[in-house]
Amino acid sequence: MRLDVYFGAHSVTSADVQGRVVVVIDVLRASTTIAVALAHGARTVIPFESADEAVTRSKSLARGDYKLAGERKNQMIPGFDLGNSPREYTREAVEGKTILFTTTNGTSALIAVQPAREVLVGAFVNFTAVSAMLRAAARAQSDLAIIAAGSDRHFSLEDAVCAGRFVRSIRRGITDVSMNDGAQASVQLERRYANDLPRLFAESAHGRALADMGFAEDLATCAQLDGYPVVPVYHDRQVTKLGPDRER
Template identity: 65%
Template structure:
């Protein structure tokens, strides 16, 4: 069985209960020590010994959140019903245990838990950061869940500092309040926003033709990370810090591949054979400049049509938890870009459909109108966009087909610690 105890601030333990079963928190132990407790139980039940004789070495810090179909604002009243959308989180150090799926009906008769999110980090701060991101990228629609509440707990300064006891929730009543009206703002290029426009926000950077598309394709095809740079000289200098076989130099100027680099900026080049397990050092005319210009944001994601729904799910989750959203269009050579604006409008409209009370700036409203004009006719959009025409004339017409393949690469590229890694499912080989 398993024994649960309370830990006092002086280090004393106090018995709570014993369960003659595996505990709900067993994934914490499994991730912390790298063991499979259920498998070990079966071994013992079958008459075998444990597969280890000594307790394995601890590995960092682990946090688990239990996701329930409950409404925290109504004293955690159960919220049974049908799950309409179910998009699981992923990424390094993230584990999900669940029985739920899109179409599953949460019954009203017993335990309302529908998932457990478990995150591991090198220390508590990293585990908290991964949990916060996992909760925001985990989308369940159709029933009320505790995820927005849990995300607020993860961001609470006292919780982050470890100042928690059995009266924590009674004192921190603001955790139960609905967040204030959020903002969804669009900016037409890196020169159009300041630090205050992105500070503390979730920011989506868009360069449909072609950097954000190529980044999503690369990560979906197994690239370890993509590191953006402003110049080709920075790429070459950074490459010296890697073993040559572990890195790929990629970039373009005026649409064409930089001489001497392994790859250009065509999404067709970022195949699994070319990028799997590699770190991509990338510089482009428009996209990477927009990425490196974003400073002080809480989270930065890379959005395009090819990963639209996955990124939209994360932006919606952030907005639902009370976090403002900024959408940055990379533009074309520091000018307005039709295709980036249309994609930004689709994101803004997607957020507004779930949060109609969200406030938008005029740029977001204008982009929404552009998206309504073109709708799903991305072929027409690219044919009328200056950059789309230029790419076709330069011999990259096939790239436009990939860039317009909605949701073909369902990953969420997250820019953190100067590199872009993915959150989301592995792409099938």
């Protein structure tokens, strides 16, 4: 089976994901936020490329049933209910709600991979849960693609390292895996940061930017390995969860 890692959603073509099981990673912060929202009982997360599209969709829903959510340049969008800080997605805020979600990088990555057979959303907070699904797919000889979404078209260290962790987990005990150079590189990068996610965020440009903007506590949330063990699945243009609710 093939196991390929791509850096940047913009570099992915239909042929790269067609028929594959795909995981989209945007650790800081869209993937983490989606996992936290679903773990706290959000009914569904619907990604939109633009804020306008999210607002348009909201008009077909009852006011109490949805939250307008997302960011531009890391900040909440004026008039929206929630930003892209996972700590805002408490059970009180999101339980039973439809989250209409738009972010700079993570949501466009989800939209780019629609030709895939199955699309999961991965981060450190739901690593083992998503990894179990990917390992099962690999054992069934499904080809896999991991999209390290990156930031503003460019490579992000934290997404690459998370991708490398998935690659390492998937390969364990599975022979006959063909990897592209992105997968090879992500495994090398992961070795350096495997047990020190705070250091990873301190050395990544986006991590430093978030800390500078006052989101240091978000970084601590994003580093909670397996803290929100849900499997977010993107299907019919929305993300719902396979895993259990987090204990209340």
